[in-house]
Amino acid sequence: DQQVKQNSPSLSVQEGRISILNCDYTNSMFDYFLWYKKYPAEGPTFLISISSIKDKNEDGRFTVFLNKSAKHLSLHIVPSQPGDSAVYFCAASAKFGATNKLIFGTGTLLAVQP
Amino acid sequence: KAGVTQTPRYLIKTRGQQVTLSCSPISGHRSVSWYQQTPGQGLQFLFEYFSETQRNKGNFPGRFSGRQFSNSRSEMNVSTLELGDSALYLCASSLGMAGANVLTFGAGSRLTVL
Numbered sequence: 001d002q003q004v005k006q007n008s009p010s011l012s013v014q015e016g017r018i019s020i021l022n023c024d025y026t027n028s029m030f031d032y033f034l035w036y037k038k039y040p041a042e043g044p045t046f047l048i049s050i051s052s053i054k055d056k057n058e059d060g061r062f063t064v065f066l067n068k069s070a071k072h073l074s075l076h077i078v079p080s081q082p083g084d085s086a087v088y089f090c091a092a093s094a095k096f097g098a099t100n101k102l103i104f105g106t107g108t109l110l111a112v113q114p
Numbered sequence: 115k116a117g118v119t120q121t122p123r124y125l126i127k128t129r130g131q132q133v134t135l136s137c138s139p140i141s142g143h144r145s146v147s148w149y150q151q152t153p154g155q156g157l158q159f160l161f162e163y164f165s166e167t168q169r170n171k172g173n174f175p176g177r178f179s180g181r182q183f184s185n186s187r188s189e190m191n192v193s194t195l196e197l198g199d200s201a202l203y204l205c206a207s208s209l210g211m212a213g214a215n216v217l218t219f220g221a222g223s224r225l226t227v228l
Contacts, residue, residue, distance in 0.1 A: 001208075008130070033218070036217075036219075042221055043118070043206070043219030043221050043222055044157070044204070044206075045217045045219070046217065046218075048215045049216070078169055089156060089157060093212075093213040094213070099169050099170050099211060100212065100214045101159075101170060101211045101213050102147075102159070102209050102213045102217070103159065104149070104156050104158075104159070106154060106155060107154035107156050107157075
């Protein structure tokens with residue numbers, strides 16, 4: 001059962017335009033959400049996060065929006081640059097019993113065309 | 115500060131063999147998590163070790179095992195390899211438990227099972 005879903009396996013955007021990557025989750029216990037970016041032959045790197053007490057967090061060109069009622073979060077990249085081309089994973093965290101669990105989505109491959 | 119180091123980076127095994135992968139976390143990080151990445155499946159959580167104890171475990175068969183040493187270095191072992199075990203195995207370290215902290219990933223160990 002995939003608790004964190006990224007329904008778009010790929011996305012293509014023109015340089016300078018906005019990229020919107022989406023992520024849905026099923027468990028309302030998730031209280032912390034993160035986005036990671038992965039280039040080929042490298043490990044994922046942390047990009048941005050948001051706590052469930054917020055609905056928006058911004059860091060430069062990257063903004064994450066959280067809609068708790070819809071169990072949906074999105075990552076906006078404005079403006080998109082060719083160097084943003086990578087696989088983007090969303091992840092959700094919750095405390096289950098005595099431990100925190102972190103669950104990743106399946107990833108979205110973003111291609112930014114020059 | 116050195117990053118997360120995984121060895122070997124690439125390896126080829128045949129069905130039925132076993133393999134051991136190694137991960138050296140960032141100095142001071144006490145948690146090490148392991149993930150399997152396959153096309154279309156995203157990052158599947160294997161297990162997490164903190165202070166030499168397995169704290170979380172994913173839904174993988176018992177052929178997958180791991181351990182953590184007193185210096186926080188970790189190894190994972192896969193016995194009786196199957197073709198479906200071919201994947202990129204990623205290790206990540208964090209100061210505290212993975213669900214409450216940002217992960218720093220290594221570049222991964224690419225396993226091919228023939």
